[in-house]
Amino acid sequence: IGSPEKVGLFLVGNGRPVEIVHVPVARKIRFRILFPEPSEMDHVLAGKLFTHPEVAARLRLMREMIEGHKSVLLFTNTRSIAEVLTSRFKIWDIEFPVSIHHGSLAKPSRITAERGLKDGQLRGLIATSSLELGIDVGRIDYVIQYMSPHQVTRLIQRVGRSGHSIGQMADGVIITMDPDDTLEAMVIARRALDEEMEFVTVPDKPLDVLSHQMAGLLIQNRKWYANELVDMLSKAYPYRNLTEKDVMAVAGYMYSRFPRLAWVSEQDKLLMRPQRIKYLYEYYFNKLSMIPDEKQYLIIDQSNDSAVGVLDEAFVAEHGEPGTKFIVRGSAWKMISIRGDKIYVVPVNDPTGAIPSWVGEEIPVPYEIAAEVGLIRRRVDELRKQGRTLAQIAETISEDYEADRVTSKRAIADTYAQCEMGVPVPSDKLVTVEEWDDFVIVNSHFGTLVNRTLARLVGHLLSDEAGASIGIQQDPYRIVFQSPGVIGAQDVANVLKRLGEENINVSDMAIEASRKTGLFKRRLVHVARRFGAISRGADLSNTSLRQLAKSFENTVIMEETVRETFEKDVDIPNTSKVLAGIGTGEVSVIVNKGKAKPSPIVRVGLERISRRTDLIPTEKMKRILVESAKARLYNEARTLVCTSCWNYSEIKVVKDLSKVVKCPECGSVNIGVLSLSDEDVKRILEKKGLRLSEREKDVVKRAEETGKLVGKFGEMAVVVFAARRVSLDDAGRILRVSKTPSDRFFDMILEAERDALKERFL
Numbered sequence: 001i002g003s004p005e006k007v008g009l010f011l012v013g014n015g016r017p018v019e020i021v022h023v024p025v026a027r028k029i030r031f032r033i034l035f036p037e038p039s040e041m042d043h044v045l046a047g048k049l050f051t052h053p054e055v056a057a058r059l060r061l062m063r064e065m066i067e068g069h070k071s072v073l074l075f076t077n078t079r080s081i082a083e084v085l086t087s088r089f090k091i092w093d094i095e096f097p098v099s100i101h102h103g104s105l106a107k108p109s110r111i112t113a114e115r116g117l118k119d120g121q122l123r124g125l126i127a128t129s130s131l132e133l134g135i136d137v138g139r140i141d142y143v144i145q146y147m148s149p150h151q152v153t154r155l156i157q158r159v160g161r162s163g164h165s166i167g168q169m170a171d172g173v174i175i176t177m178d179p180d181d182t183l184e185a186m187v188i189a190r191r192a193l194d195e196e197m198e199f200v201t202v203p204d205k206p207l208d209v210l211s212h213q214m215a216g217l218l219i220q221n222r223k224w225y226a227n228e229l230v231d232m233l234s235k236a237y238p239y240r241n242l243t244e245k246d247v248m249a250v251a252g253y254m255y256s257r258f259p260r261l262a263w264v265s266e267q268d269k270l271l272m273r274p275q276r277i278k279y280l281y282e283y284y285f286n287k288l289s290m291i292p293d294e295k296q297y298l299i300i301d302q303s304n305d306s307a308v309g310v311l312d313e314a315f316v317a318e319h320g321e322p323g324t325k326f327i328v329r330g331s332a333w334k335m336i337s338i339r340g341d342k343i344y345v346v347p348v349n350d351p352t353g354a355i356p357s358w359v360g361e362e363i364p365v366p367y368e369i370a371a372e373v374g375l376i377r378r379r380v381d382e383l384r385k386q387g388r389t390l391a392q393i394a395e396t397i398s399e400d401y402e403a404d405r406v407t408s409k410r411a412i413a414d415t416y417a418q419c420e421m422g423v424p425v426p427s428d429k430l431v432t433v434e435e436w437d438d439f440v441i442v443n444s445h446f447g448t449l450v451n452r453t454l455a456r457l458v459g460h461l462l463s464d465e466a467g468a469s470i471g472i473q474q475d476p477y478r479i480v481f482q483s484p485g486v487i488g489a490q491d492v493a494n495v496l497k498r499l500g501e502e503n504i505n506v507s508d509m510a511i512e513a514s515r516k517t518g519l520f521k522r523r524l525v526h527v528a529r530r531f532g533a534i535s536r537g538a539d540l541s542n543t544s545l546r547q548l549a550k551s552f553e554n555t556v557i558m559e560e561t562v563r564e565t566f567e568k569d570v571d572i573p574n575t576s577k578v579l580a581g582i583g584t585g586e587v588s589v590i591v592n593k594g595k596a597k598p599s600p601i602v603r604v605g606l607e608r609i610s611r612r613t614d615l616i617p618t619e620k621m622k623r624i625l626v627e628s629a630k631a632r633l634y635n636e637a638r639t640l641v642c643t644s645c646w647n648y649s650e651i652k653v654v655k656d657l658s659k660v661v662k663c664p665e666c667g668s669v670n671i672g673v674l675s676l677s678d679e680d681v682k683r684i685l686e687k688k689g690l691r692l693s694e695r696e697k698d699v700v701k702r703a704e705e706t707g708k709l710v711g712k713f714g715e716m717a718v719v720v721f722a723a724r725r726v727s728l729d730d731a732g733r734i735l736r737v738s739k740t741p742s743d744r745f746f747d748m749i750l751e752a753e754r755d756a757l758k759e760r761f762l
Helices: 003-013 040-049 053-067 078-093 107-119 152-159 179-193 207-220 226-233 244-256 278-286 313-319 367-385 391-401 405-420 449-468 489-501 506-514 519-531 543-553 558-567 573-582 600-610 618-634 678-685 694-713 715-721 728-737 743-760
Strands: 029-034 072-075 097-099 124-126 142-146 170-175 222-226 263-265 270-272 296-301 306-312 325-328 333-340 343-347 428-435 439-443 470-473 478-482 588-591 636-642 649-653 669-673
Touching: 003 226, 029 152, 029 179, 040 053, 040 078, 040 588, 040 600, 040 694, 053 078, 053 142, 053 179, 072 263, 078 097, 078 124, 078 618, 097 107, 107 636, 107 649, 107 678, 142 152, 142 600, 152 170, 152 179, 170 179, 170 222, 179 391, 179 405, 179 600, 207 222, 207 226, 207 244, 207 270, 207 558, 207 636, 226 244, 226 296, 244 263, 244 313, 244 519, 244 558, 278 600, 296 313, 296 743, 306 325, 306 519, 306 743, 313 333, 313 519, 325 428, 367 391, 367 405, 367 449, 405 600, 428 489, 428 600, 439 489, 449 470, 449 478, 449 489, 449 573, 478 600, 478 618, 489 588, 489 678, 506 558, 506 573, 519 558, 543 558, 618 743, 636 694, 636 715, 669 715, 694 715, 694 728, 715 728, 715 743, 728 743
Parallel strands: 029 170, 072 124, 072 142, 097 124, 142 170, 296 343, 428 588
Antiparallel strands: 222 270, 263 270, 296 306, 325 333, 333 343, 428 439, 439 478, 470 478, 636 649, 636 669
């Protein structure tokens, strides 16, 4: 962590002494960065794996690394990417000793993966943040980070899982996907070795947590004076600046809502427990966690009313507008309408501008890291003007960063090409604006949250002036505006300059712009739920943001929503710094004009928004769906239990089963299939059918019902029960129609999974 003093105060409390012990990590950790280039072999492999040569090159390199080590953790930034990588490895070779680990897997699959790596049965585990901390998977001798980890602390934490034996170093590699990704990884590795880590943000007076604590204290004591609460709660570091005004504002909410959570005397500044205490207890014990319940939306193909998949609330909140193009399961779709918790879509042929469905999971890239990427591009430009060749510049760059000359050369090739063309190079000190097709691209090396803030400010002003809706998306290095025929590059540049030159209140304008977004509505709903103002199951999909905001205006709920927006969704300090730089001329804004084709650095951005490597050609889609389903199901693990003698239970990986599944104790073929851990099942079996809870009775019934089908159809029944939420009726129908592992068999399982997905939303 980059701010140990602040974290120390958070842990011990306000005003208490804390000693910081600094343990240097730079001497104990080693990084490499590789940006593989596709070979002829990779073009052949790409055909086999239904992917692109660039992806095949990365897969081949990672496989070689896994095979060259005893125990490897392969980290990805999102669950979706982890699933795609695992699927490709298993399509390549179903016996390749790797597995996947993330929080949404069935418990037996997670346990089997952890045990497999620890016992040496697996050589690698593909994981998300679920394995960054805490879980014991034995000794790890190598860590692969797939694509830039976006933050220094994340890289150190992940690579730090390796080399725990005496005398060993933590050892890891970052496999990158394009020049932006590679330069970012180089900066993060350099900062990690120099111990320049991100500061930890400690929430300042979160009012929803304060409300919950006050409710708990009223359960303990019948009445509290505001000064007593301030004296007690201000000892916690987040509430070091707590005032009686804050306490009374929250108390006012607790009194004014129905049912009341407190009686309040404004004159005496006194809180009293309400007579009807039931609701106080319900609120307190139902809100013990401040982690929001994330909603999911069902995607439905409007042309045939079939389920396509799901989108997370975070994605829909930011991008859920009719007309938005997005990518899910390798295909591009366009949103037509959103009705309740269902999104109706149609397929599209042109994926340009489509947003991958996993962006809601992504970690933001800090301003400092993106700015240093801009600094590298500025250095390349300066060295090129001094007459240095690409190879010479790459050698100079590689001396300062953890990348060899080959990787450095590939990472800066686009920047060098732009220099040779005489086109200004965007950097930490120069924002360039270009037009291409229907897009205006702002090249801005300011990080995820600053670019999001700038995009909202510029989009807010442009849409007001043009009287038209403007599509916006951003990444850490660019902002892309789309509004055909409405705005041009010069319009965007003029607004950026105006924002820098005028003495605007960035905070007020950012909140005004944010209030129009779905992301703000999502924050408002989460905060209101934590306050108990909205019930957990309430459907707000048909409630407009304006109606919702109006109902909570001038309340602590709105105040807390604004605080969280500033903390998590925008970056006001660094946006103000950038705009001040534009105002003083320290940061220049220019329009790149008169080019028949996009500049090399813009081309990198356009390749990202065209999502070429995220898409699967239509003709290959059916084949890869079947092969991916086959690989996924055979590598799932389930707990087997004998429903005849009830003396046998064991976690088994589906591909390790024989065609006839038998109990090793009594020989029975009636073997139940469960998604519980083997420890949970054994605890139920130990009760011998006595004093079972309702849940335990349901488990026994499920075991008996699945056991009948396994007894009749053997291994094939276990494959079906490894699928996601397939009902017993559907399982029986599939097994009666197809008794062999044919394409038809897996097609029917996929269809049953899609039907089960739709059932969840009825």
